[in-house]
Amino acid sequence: MFAKRISVEQVEEGDELAPKFDKDGLIPVVTTDHASGELLMHGFMNEEALRRTVKTGEAHYWSRSRAALWHKGATSGLVQKVVEMRIDDDQDAVWLRVDVQGGASCHVGYRSCFYRSLPLGEAGEAPVKLHYEETEKVFDPKEVYGDAPNPTKL
Numbered sequence: 001m002f003a004k005r006i007s008v009e010q011v012e013e014g015d016e017l018a019p020k021f022d023k024d025g026l027i028p029v030v031t032t033d034h035a036s037g038e039l040l041m042h043g044f045m046n047e048e049a050l051r052r053t054v055k056t057g058e059a060h061y062w063s064r065s066r067a068a069l070w071h072k073g074a075t076s077g078l079v080q081k082v083v084e085m086r087i088d089d090d091q092d093a094v095w096l097r098v099d100v101q102g103g104a105s106c107h108v109g110y111r112s113c114f115y116r117s118l119p120l121g122e123a124g125e126a127p128v129k130l131h132y133e134e135t136e137k138v139f140d141p142k143e144v145y146g147d148a149p150n151p152t153k154l
Contacts (some may be wrong), residue, residue, distance in 0.1 A: 005091075012089050019050060020092040027064055027094055031105065034083035034097040040105040042114040045094060057082050063144055076144045078102040086123055104140070107145070109137030 003016035011018055021027050033040055043061040045053065048069055052060040054147040059080035063070040073079030086092055106113040108136040114132040 104138035
């Protein structure tokens with residue numbers, strides 16, 4: 001499915017998919033809502049996740065915190081149907097435009113994983129206080145995932 005990377009010209013101007021995975025075998029992915037353009041999440045894919053996403057038309061990622069392949073929505077039902085998939089000029093980043101089944105992409109329950117903003121110009125000694133841009137959750141994570149511990153490593 002993937003071409004061997006031969007030259008800069010082939011990668012930047014060619015018509016073959018020749019992704020560049022990092023030293024850990026991952027490529028970053030930015031995921032946005034296909035209709036609004038809203039940023040939903042950032043994740044990573046390994047070769048298998050990229051293959052499955054292309055093959056199925058549904059977003060698959062590599063979960064670094066769980067060290068496992070992750071079919072987005074397999075547990076929650078909040079599947080991301082890929083409407084468009086793009087790769088950047090040097091083929092080391094992926095952009096997914098998706099239709100989110102169920103209306104949320106964040107495991108915390110918000111629509112977007114980017115539900116907080118940072119105030120600018122307030123760099124003091126105390127920790128920066130975040131501002132919630134989304135105030136209501138789309139779903140209750142405890143109802144969907146149960147009492148499973150948050151997979152995010154601190």
